[in-house]
Amino acid sequence: MEDHPSYPKLSELISKYPRTAGSLFQTYNDLALAQQWEDLEVLDLPSCSRGSFRGRRPKTNDLLYVVPCSLSESLSISWFHQAFEDLGKPPHVYLAINSDDSNIVYYKLSPGIVKPPI
Template sequence: MTRVVDDDASKEEGSSAPLRAHVHLHPQLPPSRQSLPSELLRLARAHPDQAAPLVRTWEDLLFVGKWKHLRPIDLNAAAALASASHPARSLAALVGLRAEQNVQEVVLPCHVHHEWSAEDFTHIFASTRHLSASPSSTSDAQASAAAAQLQDESKSEKVPLIAQEYFLLAVLSNDSTVVYYKLARGLVKPVN
């Protein structure tokens, strides 16, 4: 539970005004989260294990990272187009454009205690191959709430392609910190 101090009470010294508690219910989202895009809320409810990381990562990318063209996607829709050899796994992700980048990136939110396998990553890479740069395709057309924002932003600029060689794993820790790991397909030469 996170406690938030009432602004009016904190200004008065010696005030006995109670602290207002803000509880993040899982998988149901608190009323303060109702202003989020409906597609994000739908995916948070459809993927309860990812609900908190999905919403927290959305907020981090949008408000702190200032990402553009940000939209939630259901990787299962893309997985339906992927090879049947990969097991279907219920996953939600975010796709967007980081500031100063020329390619959109897939961000997969998860909890720090989530366990991944090589098969999981194979499935994710197979799914990302079938995503389109705009939400108008059949693989991620359900992102209608984010589509309006995307259309407004893309009137003056072309929507960039989605990175296929890597994705970002957004790991939410117990203290609400989000750490991003870049996972690439195959072997990658180190920077140094």
Template sequence: MENHPTYKDLAPICQKYPRAAGCFFQAYNDILFSQQWEDVQIIDVEATKRGVITGRKPNTEKSLTVVPCALAESLSTSWLRSIFDNLAPSPEEIYLAITSEDSSIVYYKISKGIVKPPI
């Protein structure tokens, strides 16, 4: 990981939160290279002990927020709430980038509050 070209941008977050470094590195590179998002930025969210990724999908104007986490992690609703509470401005939705050891990533959309599904 340390030899990858993107590591110099990710090093401050990876070194500060080593338990989340692998999933953060994997999600960041997927968003940047595979999905080719634009305006990709890293935000340090100390309350969640990890970095968060923001950016825009190609040819869109809406900024999205991605929270990398590992498949083996236990998540709670209070932890998810702290993500919304510690981002300014607080997004209406976030995407959990759940990574596994085989390098696969699944993105889950988490909305703030109770949201009625579209019909």
């Protein structure tokens, strides 16, 4: 991992939160290299003990937030509330769930109860 070109951008949070280093590294590389997000920033979520990301999909202006986690982690409603608080209460956050086989599934989370679009 240390030899990868993206490591310097993540090294501070990888050493600060080693338990979530794999999902942070995997999600960053998916967003930056595969999906080619623009203006991708690495953020610290100290109350959730992990890093997260803010950026834009290609050719869009919407600022999006992504919080990586592992499929094996147990998360709570209070954890989600704290993530929204730490990120400045955005309208929604994408939870990037990483599995051991390198798959990532993104779930769009919104605070409260939100009626789905028709």
